[in-house]
Amino acid sequence: MKNQSLFRRLLARPEFGPLVLLLVEIIVFTAINPRFLSPMNISNTLTFTVELGLIALAMTLLMTAGEFDLSVGSVFGFTPVLMWTLFNAEVLPLEFAFITAIFIGAMIGLVNGLFVTLLKIPSFLVTLGMLLVVRGTALFMTSGFPQRTWGAKGNWLTEFLVGDFYIGSFRVYASLFWFVFAALVLWFILNKSKAGNWIQASGGNANAARARGVNVNKTKIWLFMLCSSMAALAGVISSIRTSAANPNSGTGYELEVIAMVVIGGTVLTGGRGTIIGTVLGVLILRIMRNGIVLVGVPGLAYSIFIGSIILGMMALHSWLERRHNSGT
Amino acid sequence: MAKELIRMKNIKKYYGKVQALNGVDLTVNESEIVGLLGDNGAGKSTLIKVLSGAIPVTSGEIYVRGKEIKMNSTTDAINAGIETIYQDSALVTELSIARNLFLGREPEIGSGLFKRMDIEKMNEVASELLREVGISKNIPPSTPIAALSGGERQAVAIARAMHFESDLIILDEPTNNLGVAETRGVLNFVRGARKSGHSCIFIAHNIHHVFQVVDRIIVMRRGSVVVDDIDPKNSTVEAVERVITGMDETV
Numbered sequence A: 001m002k003n004q005s006l007f008r009r010l011l012a013r014p015e016f017g018p019l020v021l022l023l024v025e026i027i028v029f030t031a032i033n034p035r036f037l038s039p040m041n042i043s044n045t046l047t048f049t050v051e052l053g054l055i056a057l058a059m060t061l062l063m064t065a066g067e068f069d070l071s072v073g074s075v076f077g078f079t080p081v082l083m084w085t086l087f088n089a090e091v092l093p094l095e096f097a098f099i100t101a102i103f104i105g106a107m108i109g110l111v112n113g114l115f116v117t118l119l120k121i122p123s124f125l126v127t128l129g130m131l132l133v134v135r136g137t138a139l140f141m142t143s144g145f146p147q148r149t150w151g152a153k154g155n156w157l158t159e160f161l162v163g164d165f166y167i168g169s170f171r172v173y174a175s176l177f178w179f180v181f182a183a184l185v186l187w188f189i190l191n192k193s194k195a196g197n198w199i200q201a202s203g204g205n206a207n208a209a210r211a212r213g214v215n216v217n218k219t220k221i222w223l224f225m226l227c228s229s230m231a232a233l234a235g236v237i238s239s240i241r242t243s244a245a246n247p248n249s250g251t252g253y254e255l256e257v258i259a260m261v262v263i264g265g266t267v268l269t270g271g272r273g274t275i276i277g278t279v280l281g282v283l284i285l286r287i288m289r290n291g292i293v294l295v296g297v298p299g300l301a302y303s304i305f306i307g308s309i310i311l312g313m314m315a316l317h318s319w320l321e322r323r324h325n326s327g328t
Numbered sequence B: 001m002a003k004e005l006i007r008m009k010n011i012k013k014y015y016g017k018v019q020a021l022n023g024v025d026l027t028v029n030e031s032e033i034v035g036l037l038g039d040n041g042a043g044k045s046t047l048i049k050v051l052s053g054a055i056p057v058t059s060g061e062i063y064v065r066g067k068e069i070k071m072n073s074t075t076d077a078i079n080a081g082i083e084t085i086y087q088d089s090a091l092v093t094e095l096s097i098a099r100n101l102f103l104g105r106e107p108e109i110g111s112g113l114f115k116r117m118d119i120e121k122m123n124e125v126a127s128e129l130l131r132e133v134g135i136s137k138n139i140p141p142s143t144p145i146a147a148l149s150g151g152e153r154q155a156v157a158i159a160r161a162m163h164f165e166s167d168l169i170i171l172d173e174p175t176n177n178l179g180v181a182e183t184r185g186v187l188n189f190v191r192g193a194r195k196s197g198h199s200c201i202f203i204a205h206n207i208h209h210v211f212q213v214v215d216r217i218i219v220m221r222r223g224s225v226v227v228d229d230i231d232p233k234n235s236t237v238e239a240v241e242r243v244i245t246g247m248d249e250t251v
């Protein structure tokens, strides 16, 4: 009896579906190609994971508050271009160029937030517009050419952000720790803090939240700023790791990030969000990308799998939801 | 003489060119339950939205305990001790009972970076309150509102108003869509509220419900108060109905 109720409680959690899917994925890929679990492959997968993952974590809070941000991919491309241009042109030392890039990222989020909350324009339209403006700026600024980044080799900041080291035969990038750290902090905020209660209430029923004196607009604006700053940080990390700041990088990331978040069990319409689910969602998509190549499926087929996962997960979530509501 | 809690003076409200309230005067005393009646479109909801800061007033003044208060937002009203309970919109269905009860006023423990909601205390107080408002079934405070019935939701909203010591609790059609038992529950809460010294404005179309709990009935018609001193003990449902529809000018 006791076990059954524990199992039921587990089943009722939004993270249950994604967890099972992740395990299935790992088992299937390992069965087909045991190299999947090699240290080298794991560390490769994790490396790519954290950059999109940082954005997905912030997006989880924003989506829980009932909004989303399509401009993160372009911010991911633009802010490192800005940082390296400032640095390469010797306008600013690297540290200040970095702070400027993150600050500009936050300002982009501020503008998104103000348009959405004060002008009451849906976030879909606001951030779509912002996506084009930011991407256009990056392309115009660089005439479409990548910025070089090797001038800063060995700088303490780049080491701090993405320096790599070995644990046994695992190659670990510092950015992995930033991802874990961000996940812990945002989990705490969403589930344990007052702000988390406001975030969920803003997305669940904004009018009720307002009636209780919760500043819904301010909450949302902060989250837009968080989301853009995270996208900026992720972009900078990526540019250092790949030694290139390409004005086109990050194209399409917004959709992949949103997919990660909803696969994890966060609701697109707001009110309910889960950081644990997002971490699972991030891993599911990244492992899928890595795994299908490893087992010999052409990489071009990747989107088919992602699309199927999204559709399957949404069907599962809605089924569980209905089951739950009908009281069984 | 009962002490005056709320006085609304010459309240006017235009929606664009539509005049919804044309100079309403209304008072509510301490520990008094007032029934606000009127046909559809009479202006009842508009009046209490003005009082609860949900919509801006066009002109007029609101006094709480003799002091003028500008109700620019719902926060102003809550701070002045005025709590409004709507049928559906007052709660966040995704959040638990406890989280809803304390929304906007979450107790915290810890300090600095580790400051967090005191969820234990929230659950404890919530359980207590649920018992107080008479939710008899054993519903844990961590239950999401989505899993509650309409009456239980009302009870949660009322419990919240009582816990935060609101002086005036406004209920706009709280018995709509409720079953017999749940309606009785809501009416009991209102009686309980008066006993513990709270005042209420109770809006409902079912005059029988109003008669069961209120001390005084106010009738509105087309944006004006037509009678404000009907004592349900010395009147009948039929007489009040005639005032509401305009067949009689007074009871």
Ligand SMILES: Nc1ncnc2c1ncn2[C@@H]1O[C@H](COP(=O)(O)OP(=O)(O)OP(=O)(O)O)[C@@H](O)[C@H]1O
Pocket (backbone or CB within 6 Å): B015, B018, B019, B020, B038, B039, B040, B041, B042, B043, B044, B045, B046, B047
């Ligand atoms: N947002 C609005 N915009 C324009 N007119 C409105 C608005 N809200 C209400 N009105 C008008 O104001 C008048 C009063 O409406 P109100 O909602 O206060 O009536 P009510 O007494 O609460 O009616 P009911 O018993 O049907 O709830 C009506 O004529 C209505 O059409």
Ligand SMILES: [Mg+2]
Pocket (backbone or CB within 6 Å): B044, B045, B046
């Ligand atoms: Mg009404």
